[in-house]
Each structure stands twice: as C-alpha cells, then as structure tokens.
Amino acid sequence: MKLKTMLIGLAAAAVISTPAMAVGGLKDAYKDAFVIGAALNSGEIMGNNKLADAIVAKHFNSISPENDLKWENIQPGPERYNFTVPDAYVALGEKNHFYTVGHVLVWHSQTPSWVFEGKNGGPATKEELLARLKDHIFTVVGRYKGKIKSWDVVNEVVGDDGKMRQSPWYKIGGEELFVKAFQWAHEADPAAELTYNDYNIENPNKRAEALAFVKRMKAAGAPITQVGIQGHYTLDVPDLKLLDDTISDFAKLGVKIAITELDIDVLPRPNLGATADVAVHLAEDPKLNPYVHGLPEAVQQKLAERYATVFAICLKHKDVITRVTLWGVTDADTWHNGWPIPNRTAHSLLFDRAGNAKPAVDAIIAVAQH
Ligand code: 9MR
Numbered sequence: 001m002k003l004k005t006m007l008i009g010l011a012a013a014a015v016i017s018t019p020a021m022a023v024g025g026l027k028d029a030y031k032d033a034f035v036i037g038a039a040l041n042s043g044e045i046m047g048n049n050k051l052a053d054a055i056v057a058k059h060f061n062s063i064s065p066e067n068d069l070k071w072e073n074i075q076p077g078p079e080r081y082n083f084t085v086p087d088a089y090v091a092l093g094e095k096n097h098f099y100t101v102g103h104v105l106v107w108h109s110q111t112p113s114w115v116f117e118g119k120n121g122g123p124a125t126k127e128e129l130l131a132r133l134k135d136h137i138f139t140v141v142g143r144y145k146g147k148i149k150s151w152d153v154v155n156e157v158v159g160d161d162g163k164m165r166q167s168p169w170y171k172i173g174g175e176e177l178f179v180k181a182f183q184w185a186h187e188a189d190p191a192a193e194l195t196y197n198d199y200n201i202e203n204p205n206k207r208a209e210a211l212a213f214v215k216r217m218k219a220a221g222a223p224i225t226q227v228g229i230q231g232h233y234t235l236d237v238p239d240l241k242l243l244d245d246t247i248s249d250f251a252k253l254g255v256k257i258a259i260t261e262l263d264i265d266v267l268p269r270p271n272l273g274a275t276a277d278v279a280v281h282l283a284e285d286p287k288l289n290p291y292v293h294g295l296p297e298a299v300q301q302k303l304a305e306r307y308a309t310v311f312a313i314c315l316k317h318k319d320v321i322t323r324v325t326l327w328g329v330t331d332a333d334t335w336h337n338g339w340p341i342p343n344r345t346a347h348s349l350l351f352d353r354a355g356n357a358k359p360a361v362d363a364i365i366a367v368a369q370h
Pocket of ligand 1: 110
C-alpha cells in the first residue's frame, strides 16, 4: 500500500475509533516515541491561566517560550537584560521535569534595531554585531545551562524564494555569524541540543536550500544537532507526503528532527499557502472569519484527521524525531487569531477556548495505540 494511502487510512481509523481511547494524556500515549510540547505565553508562564495549567499538566512534558526569550524581550537595550519571565519559565520547567526549550537566539524578527546599529552611526560592523551576539549567547545560554535542554540557535534563515534570507544578520555577518552562533551556544552549554528552525521547508524549493545550509554549517564546524520543522499548516497545505520526505531528507544528514511549532489553521487564507512570514498582513473581512460561533462538525473531523496524519508520520520516524510541540495550548491564545488577518476566531490548536479537548486529541492518541 502506498504510504499516503496507509497514513490517511490510519488517521481516518483513529478519528472513527476515538471514544474509549483517551486514558492519560498525549504525553503518555507517546512516551516511547518522543516528548510532546506546548508553547506558553507570558500569562501561562506566570501562572495566570489555570485552564492552560491543567491541560499542560495532563498532556505535555515539554514547554517552549512563545515570546519571552526572544531578543526584544530578554535584552531590550544594550546589556539591559530582563530575566523575570524567563527565570519563571525555566523554574516551571524544572519543577515539573519538563523538557524545556529555548527560543530563540538569532532571528530577523523581534530583534531590536539597536542590535544592528553601529556605535558611530550607520549599520553595525561585523565585529560589533558578532560581539553583541557572543555576549547575548553566553549570557542567556550560560544562565540556563543544564536547564534548557534544546536551543533554537538560528531561526528562519532561508526565504520563501528558496534563497538565503537577506536579514541584517546575514548581510552584516555572513554565514560565519551562524557558524559562530552554534559554536558559542555549544561552548555555553555543551549538553544542549542545538537547532536550526524554519517554516515551510517541506516545500521542495525551500527544502533544497535548507538542506544545503545544514551541510554548509556542518562543513564549517558548526555543532548543529537538530533541525526544527516548524509545522505551521493549513487544512490543505502542504501535502503531508512532503513532511514525510522532509524528515527523511534531513535524517540522512545525521541530524535529529523536532516539529517545533505545530498548528493547523482552518480559516480561509487567500493566496498565502503555508507561509508563517510574520511580515504578512491582510485586511479584515467578515467573510474570512467564518467560525466565530464554533467549528462545524465536518471541519472538526478534517482537523482531527490532519493532526492524526502528522502524528502518524512522526511516529513512523520516531528514531529521529525528538519532540512534537504545539504552538500554543488553547485556541484562545493561538497567534492565528491575529495573523495573517487581525481579530479572527481561529481554531488551530488541540484545545478549544473553553479548554475542551477536540476530537483531534483522541485521534492523535489512537494513532499511538494502533
Ligand atoms: O506566536 C508568536 C506571536 O505571538 C508573535 O506575535 C510573533 C511575532 O513575531 O511570533 C510568533 O511566533 C513565531 C515564532 O517565534 C517563529 N516562527 C513563527 C511563529 C509564528 O509567527
């Protein structure tokens, strides 16, 4: 049987045979395969969301910080670090024995402009930028040594055109800057998993450059150990056969693979496909916000099937997959409520706004039990 037919069959069977399955949580069902994570926002980290707390306790054994360890939050001004929420995040992980993830060290977005500005006006020199990055990595990675188990070192360096993204990091520092970022992170915490994380690398064009990037990093001596496939999907894009191929392709390079930011947008998205480019913004239109009062049953089932297929593919590759992380806990907090169109009612995650598990949860658990 063709892989695609087999996976769809498995996912559909999981959806149909769900009711009695949900004993324990997602993390229990997948305990022999990989850890299951959720990204937490500041409120969840600080203990202000009891609904999310209960869901995380039951279903997840790994956490990622949705925004609080990004440069603009953790070092908003030169050598002015803000550790209040990051410390609480790491303490939460330690207390609950979660596999705690660090996100993110080098990214073109959510990095304040001063980082790229020279002391004497104009853009920073390569030396200035490298010095700032080195200080940032040793300070942040060093502070959480042994506690943060996996760092997203380099994020989204390949553009949707399949070429290296012309970010200030790349334009000023060249590829050497990314190599050094991995080396410094390794020096600061030799035991940490070090990840290159990107979206849409299932797309063959973008994947080709992402694979070439990993090869170049390794050849240049970067201690990269893992590739993060973000997994920002819609109900139709991408064809999940591409996910299966992408995992196989990266595994051949000798790196581990994590699905780092999984969510499945069910809302209409004109002409965008599966991008996660935060720079994209479209205008509000009530026709593009169809599920304000809840998700119709047929869409709910389609969502469950698609989630089940993603997990069936990951299970097939469990020897190389370390983690599958959902990019949020409940639909109340998914970034899709505001992107690519503001003020919408999104339904991308596994738990609805009231904290109820969707049929997708039982479907995913059933995949592990087959
Ligand atoms: O989910 C994050 C959202 O709250 C922020 O507003 C946004 C700003 O850039 O970043 C979102 O997370 C992104 C992640 O850090 C990197 N990959 C794409 C994610 C979705 O945009």
